[in-house]
Each structure stands twice: as structure tokens, then as C-alpha cells.
Amino acid sequence: xxxxxxxxxxxxxxxxxxxxGVSTAxxxxxxxxxxxxxxxxRRRVLEAATRLGWSPSASATALRRARTxxxxxxxxRPTDVLGADPHFSELITGLEGELSPRGYGLLLHLVAxxxxxxxLYERLVAEGRIDGAVLTDARADDxxxxxxxxxxxxxxxxGAPARGSAVPGVGLGQQGAxxxxxxxxxxxxxxxxxxxxxxxxxxxxxxxxRTAFExxxxxxxxxxxxxxxxxxxxxxxxxxxxxLLALPDRPTALVFPNDSMAVCGIGTAQRAGLRVxxxxxxxxxxxxxLGRWLHPRLTTVDQQVQRVGAAAALTLLARCGEDVSPAVLxxxxxxxxxxSTGPLPTGA
Amino acid sequence: xxxxxxxxxxxxxxxxxxxxGVSTAxxxxxxxxxxxxxxxxRRRVLEAATRLGWSPSASATALRRARTxxxxxxxxRPTDVLGADPHFSELITGLEGELSPRGYGLLLHLVAxxxxxxxLYERLVAEGRIDGAVLTDARADDxxxxxxxxxxxxxxxxGAPARGSAVPGVGLGQQGAxxxxxxxxxxxxxxxxxxxxxxxxxxxxxxxxRTAFExxxxxxxxxxxxxxxxxxxxxxxxxxxxxLLALPDRPTALVFPNDSMAVCGIGTAQRAGLRVxxxxxxxxxxxxxLGRWLHPRLTTVDQQVQRVGAAAALTLLARCGEDVSPAVLxxxxxxxxxxSTGPLPTGA
DNA sequence: ACCCACTGGTACATCGTTTAACCAACATGG
DNA sequence: CCATGTTGGTTAAACGATGTACCAGTGGGT
Numbered sequence: 001x002x003x004x005x006x007x008x009x010x011x012x013x014x015x016x017x018x019x020x021g022v023s024t025a026x027x028x029x030x031x032x033x034x035x036x037x038x039x040x041x042r043r044r045v046l047e048a049a050t051r052l053g054w055s056p057s058a059s060a061t062a063l064r065r066a067r068t069x070x071x072x073x074x075x076x077r078p079t080d081v082l083g084a085d086p087h088f089s090e091l092i093t094g095l096e097g098e099l100s101p102r103g104y105g106l107l108l109h110l111v112a113x114x115x116x117x118x119x120l121y122e123r124l125v126a127e128g129r130i131d132g133a134v135l136t137d138a139r140a141d142d143x144x145x146x147x148x149x150x151x152x153x154x155x156x157x158x159g160a161p162a163r164g165s166a167v168p169g170v171g172l173g174q175q176g177a178x179x180x181x182x183x184x185x186x187x188x189x190x191x192x193x194x195x196x197x198x199x200x201x202x203x204x205x206x207x208x209x210r211t212a213f214e215x216x217x218x219x220x221x222x223x224x225x226x227x228x229x230x231x232x233x234x235x236x237x238x239x240x241x242x243x244l245l246a247l248p249d250r251p252t253a254l255v256f257p258n259d260s261m262a263v264c265g266i267g268t269a270q271r272a273g274l275r276v277x278x279x280x281x282x283x284x285x286x287x288x289x290l291g292r293w294l295h296p297r298l299t300t301v302d303q304q305v306q307r308v309g310a311a312a313a314l315t316l317l318a319r320c321g322e323d324v325s326p327a328v329l330x331x332x333x334x335x336x337x338x339x340s341t342g343p344l345p346t347g348a
Numbered sequence: 349x350x351x352x353x354x355x356x357x358x359x360x361x362x363x364x365x366x367x368x369g370v371s372t373a374x375x376x377x378x379x380x381x382x383x384x385x386x387x388x389x390r391r392r393v394l395e396a397a398t399r400l401g402w403s404p405s406a407s408a409t410a411l412r413r414a415r416t417x418x419x420x421x422x423x424x425r426p427t428d429v430l431g432a433d434p435h436f437s438e439l440i441t442g443l444e445g446e447l448s449p450r451g452y453g454l455l456l457h458l459v460a461x462x463x464x465x466x467x468l469y470e471r472l473v474a475e476g477r478i479d480g481a482v483l484t485d486a487r488a489d490d491x492x493x494x495x496x497x498x499x500x501x502x503x504x505x506x507g508a509p510a511r512g513s514a515v516p517g518v519g520l521g522q523q524g525a526x527x528x529x530x531x532x533x534x535x536x537x538x539x540x541x542x543x544x545x546x547x548x549x550x551x552x553x554x555x556x557x558r559t560a561f562e563x564x565x566x567x568x569x570x571x572x573x574x575x576x577x578x579x580x581x582x583x584x585x586x587x588x589x590x591x592l593l594a595l596p597d598r599p600t601a602l603v604f605p606n607d608s609m610a611v612c613g614i615g616t617a618q619r620a621g622l623r624v625x626x627x628x629x630x631x632x633x634x635x636x637x638l639g640r641w642l643h644p645r646l647t648t649v650d651q652q653v654q655r656v657g658a659a660a661a662l663t664l665l666a667r668c669g670e671d672v673s674p675a676v677l678x679x680x681x682x683x684x685x686x687x688s689t690g691p692l693p694t695g696a
Numbered sequence: 697a698c699c700c701a702c703t704g705g706t707a708c709a710t711c712g713t714t715t716a717a718c719c720a721a722c723a724t725g726g
Numbered sequence: 727c728c729a730t731g732t733t734g735g736t737t738a739a740a741c742g743a744t745g746t747a748c749c750a751g752t753g754g755g756t
Binding site: 010053054055056057058059060062063068070077088089092093096097100105106107108109110122123125126127128129234237238260263264266267268270271289290292293294295297 | 358401402403404405406407408410411416418425436437440441444445448453454455456457458470471473474475476477582585586608611612614615616618619637638640641642643645
């Protein structure tokens with residue numbers, strides 16, 4: 001609709017000022033609601049602006065205000081294969097839901113490893129391209145909080161809530177609650193030989209969940225059949241499942257660190273002639289949409305990534321000087337019981 | 349490493365000029381390789397720049413040059429539920445692979461529907477936030493090419509290669525080839541009662557693939573048992589599968605428009621007591637990583653989204669005035685035969 | 697000795713906004 | 727009638743980089 005005659009340059013604040021018969025300063029004040037302007041002039045200016053289809057140039061505003069209204073989300077993807085982690089779609093949805101209405105944009109970058117990620121932040125900050133960053137995959141010894149603090153870049157860390165870190169953490173409380181609930185569920189079903197497939201050891205949530213897993217078992221006087229760390233790839237899921245199923249005292253239940261891997265695990269078990277949940281119970285993590293439709297439907301832990309994303313956006317916006325009501329993030333990860341878990345096999 | 353003493357503002361070109369003992373103009377020319385500067389001075393300037401950890405301000409450069417080095421990718425997600433289409437992860441990977449090394453950023457936005465998407469482009473252009481856009485999900489009557497052309501924004505349309513549209517299309521040639529191959533594969537296995545689950549009718553590739561499907565059958569003198577359009581949601585996949593399996597002359601093979609839906613279809617069939625591929629063969633589309641690990645492993649069509657993304661990025665960069673070698677996109681969608689397809693059930 | 701070409705660099709206007717400082721006009725109170 | 731506000735604007739200086747037009751020096755040719 002705002003289609004301009006071919007080749008016509010975008011209008012500037014000057015054009016609007018001329019159209020409305022005022023100075024450019026007045027236009028600026030009118031659209032920003034600052035300064036002292038009569039209601040009548042304000043209206044005139046706004047009309048002129050819409051008539052010309054003008055919006056303030058983002059570059060000029062950014063230069064003047066030293067604010068870009070852009071947030072970075074850097075995704076570290078170790079291998080080319082992991083790729084499709086649908087986790088991020090959910091996260092991005094949550095973020096965008098809060099950013100977009102406030103005129104903020106999300107700048108997405110993919111990197112291979114942590115050094116690359118650090119360099120990228122340095123560049124983005126040096127170029128003044130972003131106002132803040134969302135950090136994912138908190139590590140046990142994470143270099144990013146210190147780095148970003150040094151660079152003076154507002155950030156939030158997804159995962160564990162703040163722990164005296166340089167940047168505030170955003171996430172559901174009681175990180176371990178989901179896994180704990182999963183274990184309790186399995187125990188109730190009669191399982192005693194349970195194994196845990198964990199994520200990369202350096203990730204923070206890997207630790208939290210592993211601890212929760214072991215504690216929940218210990219409370220019933222049990223110990224895990226095994227705990228295996230993996231790199232989150234599908235290949236690893238298959239390999240580790242085979243490995244666990246070959247154990248002398250084969251586990252009757254497997255707990256995975258995400259749904260994709262759980263699905264691989266189920267496939268591997270079935271391929272080995274086992275029925276799920278008849279012979280083996282499987283629990284995932286993330287509650288991907290897909291899990292609802294598989295056969296068997298996947299029992300999993302829902303950690304509400306989308307809501308966490310929204311909360312993270314709000315926290316970050318607040319740190320960027322936007323006045324937003326602080327995010328309240330109640331709730332905790334919860335087990336969603338479906339069909340991939342069942343009573344202990346009678347033979348066992 | 350570039351950690352500046354707390355509160356110190358980022359250095360500007362002036363600081364670098366002072367450090368190197370030259371004028372700001374010289375600094376600019378040195379880093380941009382323009383103008384006539386002696387090698388010695390150039391080196392001195394670059395050294396000074398790294399010493400201070402300076403990079404040209406993106407905002408200032410954008411303002412001056414009327415170029416932001418930012419590309420928009422707008423994702424339309426009809427419902428909240430579709431969400432996790434892993435398709436996009438692949439696409440983004442492909443795009444980023446070419447954009448990032450050239451200093452371009454990817455600005456990601458999520459919208460609900462086409463009107464919103466149009467408005468968004470208008471805003472982004474009016475604010476001068478982007479240099480170009482990548483359009484996905486080409487529609488039969490797509491308003492975006494005209495719109496963006498009117499706005500003067502470079503763009504590429506993913507999917508069918510150019511067809512006299514206002515923006516160049518990027519995609520594998522012979523769009524239908526994959527589906528055609530799938531049908532041939534099924535026919536070879538002896539199937540004659542094949543049904544097709546299609547995507548939303550307004551999407552361009554939906555048409556192309558549907559046509560390919562029908563033509564491939566027709567060549568053997570066959571007609572589809574049924575063709576059903578859906579909205580790409582998992583729910584729809586389940587519903588339509590149930591529906592098709594209840595048909596009087598039940599199909600022995602189902603072709604789906606993406607892997608997520610194919611998985612849902614398999615689950616639904618299994619739940620109905622059918623074995624895959626024993627009683628029913630299923631073909632997907634996209635070649636998601638997950639499909640390799642399911643039980644049964646998914647037969648699907650690989651359309652190399654990542655490579656298409658890379659090619660799209662190159663085409664777009666070229667239109668943005670970057671001098672890149674034009675993308676060559678050979679190949680076509682190819683069938684990947686795995687385990688979800690098998691010979692015609694003997695009873696049928 | 698003089699003109700010219702060339703090399704290597706600098707001064708300055710400019711991109712489109714924002715904002716502090718300033719000012720005209722007009723009412724108000726003493 | 728004059729200092730004193732108040733209201734509603736304007737002027738001009740940034741913000742940080744780019745690029746055109748200009749200039750100082752050097753050396754060559756005649």
C-alpha cells in the first residue's frame with residue numbers, strides 16, 4: 001500500500017517536517033512523545049507521517065541513541081548433524097512473542113564452538129550491532145557471563161536461575177523436578193533397574209538432572225544401572241542404547257535427556273526385538289509436539305521452553321532499559337505420562 | 349580479551365586516527381581498502397585499530413552507506429502448534445553459512461499470517477533495517493514479490509526456480525522429481541492403491557508435488573485412491589490417516605508432504621493394528637535426521653534444504669550488490685529408500 | 697626555472713535523528 | 727508597567743563513519 005513511485009527514496013524526517021509545516025525537532029518529539037508539544041501539532045505531525053509512510057530510520061536512531069533494538073541469539077551447534085533440534089523453534093517463539101511487539105528484532109547466528117561464539121560476541125559488540133544477548137546451554141564453567149560483563153553487554157542465561165553469576169539466569173526453578181518425577185513414576189511402575197542417558201558433561205543442566213536422577217533413586221535405596229554421557233546426537237543415542245541393552249543386568253527403563261534421543265532409543269530397542277513399553281520403558285525430555293503422535297506416544301518431561309523464552313526476553317528487555325513488568329516464572333518441569341512407560345515386565 | 353576498563357566507551361574512528369597519527373578519513377580508507385594510501389600507513393592504521401579493539405560502528409556505516417548488512421527471514425507459522433518444523437533449522441544453517449562469513453546478519457521474525465508478514469516487511473523497509481529478504485513457502489498467488497518489488501527490497505523466493513516473478517526463485521529444478529520417484533518406487537513394489545496427503549492448497553509446492561504424484565500414477569494407467577489437503581499440523585496428519593485407512597478400498601501406501609506428518613501417520617496406522625511396512629507403506633518428505641533412527645526407518649524425499657538455503661543466500665547477496673560467484677544448484681529432490689516402504693501385502 | 701603529473705594524505709559536508717539550549721509570545725501577579 | 731512564568735515551539739550541535747574535493751610535496755621533462 002505504501003508503494004512509492006519507482007525509484008523514489010524513502011522519506012526522511014525532513015519531508016515529514018515540511019509536510020506538517022514544523023521543524024524536524026518537533027516531528028521527533030511528536031513521535032517519541034517527548035518535549036512539550038500541543039496536541040494539535042502532534043496530531044498534524046502524525047498524520048503527515050502516515051501520509052508519507054514514514055518511520056524513523058533505524059540506523060540514524062541507533063547511531064544517535066546508541067541503541068539498536070536488536071537482541072542476539074547465538075546457537076552453538078557442535079556438529080552438522082544435530083541440526084534439527086526443535087527445541088530452538090520453541091525458544092524463538094517465546095522470545096519473539098515479547099520482542100516483536102516492542103519493536104525489537106532477533107539477530108540469529110550459528111557457530112560451531114565456544115571460541116567462535118566468544119569472538120562473535122566481541123565483534124557484534126564492537127560493531128554496536130546489538131543491545132543484548134540470550135545465552136543458551138549454560139555450562140558448568142561458562143566463559144560467556146564474564147566476557148559479556150566485560151563487554152558491557154546485557155544478557156540473560158537460559159537454564160538455572162541466577163546463582164551469583166555475572167548475568168541473571170532465567171529458567172524454571174527446581175530444575176531437577178522433572179527427572180525426579182520421572183524416576184518416581186518408574187519406581188511406582190515397579191522398575192528397579194533404571195539407566196540414565198545424560199547430555200554432555202560440561203552442560204549445567206546435565207549435572208542438575210543427573211544429580212536429581214541419582215538422588216531420586218537413592219531415596220528408595222537404589223542405584224542407577226548405568227549413567228552414560230553423550231553429545232546429544234542421534235548416533236550417540238543409538239549407540240548408547242545398544243550398549244545399555246547389552247548390559248548383564250539389562251535395565252528395564254531408560255531415561256533420555258531429550259525427545260529426539262528418546263525416539264532413537266525406542267527405535268533401537270524395537271529393532272532389537274524389544275517391545276516398548278512391554279519390555280522396556282522410555283522417558284524423554286522436552287515434550288516435542290511429535291511425541292504426542294508416535295506409537296507408542298512418548299512419556300516425557302515438559303519444561304515449557306516457550307514460556308521460559310518469553311520470560312528471558314522480558315528480563316533482558318528490562319536490563320536494556322525498557323520498562324517492562326518483570327517476568328514471573330512459576331511452575332517447574334513436569335512429567336507428561338503417555339505410553340512409552342509401563343509396568344515392569346513380568347519376566348524380570 | 350578486548351575487555352575494556354569498566355565503563356569505558358567503545359573506541360571510535362577518531363581514537364584510532366589519533367593513535368595512528370592520521371586523519372579519520374585515512375583510517376576509513378585504510379580499513380575499506382579505498383582511496384590511495386601507502387602500505388606503511390595502512391599497516392600503521394590497522395595495527396592501531398586492533399590495538400584499540402576497534403571495528404567500524406554498524407549504525408554509523410549503515411546510516412552513511414544506506415546498507416545494513418542484514419537480511420530478514422520471516423517465518424509464518426499458522427498455528428502455535430506446528431511449531432517445531434525442523435525444516436527451518438536446516439534452512440537457517442544453509443543461509444548462515446554464506447551470510448556470516450561476509451559479515452551479514454540474519455534477522456528472524458515470526459508472524460501469524462500473510463497480512464502480518466506484509467506489514468512487517470513494510471515496517472522493516474520503512475525503518476531501513478534490512479537489505480534484503482528470504483521468502484519461504486511460495487504461494488500460488490503470492491502477494492510478496494509484488495510488494496517487495498514496490499518497496500525496492502531485494503529478495504529471493506524459496507521453492508520453484510524463477511518463473512517470470514518479480515523476485516528470483518531459488519530451488520532445485522524438477523520439483524516434482526522426488527514425488528515421482530517415490531511413486532515409481534511404490535509401483536515397483538506392487539502397490540496400486542496409493543493415497544496422497546497434500547499440504548495447504550495455496551502453497552505452490554503443494555501443487556507441483558500433487559501434479560507430479562498424479563502424473564506418475566497416470567503414466568501407469570492408475571489413479572490415486574484419494575488426495576487430501578491438510579494444514580501441515582500433526583493433528584491433521586492423524587485425522588487424515590484415520591480417514592484414509594477407513595476407506596472402502598483401503599490404500600496400501602501413503603505419501604506425506606513432510607516427515608513429521610509421515611511419522612504421525614505411521615503412529616496412527618500402528619495404533620490401528622497395522623504393521624508398517626507389512627500392511628502399509630509410508631513415504632515422507634524432507635529427510636529429517638530423525639527419520640534415520642525411527643523404527644521402521646523412514647523412506648523419504650531429500651530436498652537438500654540446507655544447500656538450497658546456501659544458494660538462496662548467494663543469490664540474495666548478489667542482488668544486494670555483493671560480488672559473489674553465483675550459486676549453482678544442480679541436483680533435484682531424491683528419494684531415500686529406507687524401511688517404511690515394502691512390497692504389497694500378500695492379502696491385498 | 698617553470699609547468700605538469702603523480703603520490704599520499706587531509707578538510708569538510710553529509711547520512712537522518714535526537715536533544716539540550718534557547719527564544720518568542722502571551723498571560724499573570726505585584 | 728515590568729519582572730516572571732508558562733506554553734510551544736525552533737536552532738544547532740552532536741552521533742560515527744564515508745567520500746569528494748582539495749592540497750602539499752616531489753620529481754621529471756623541456
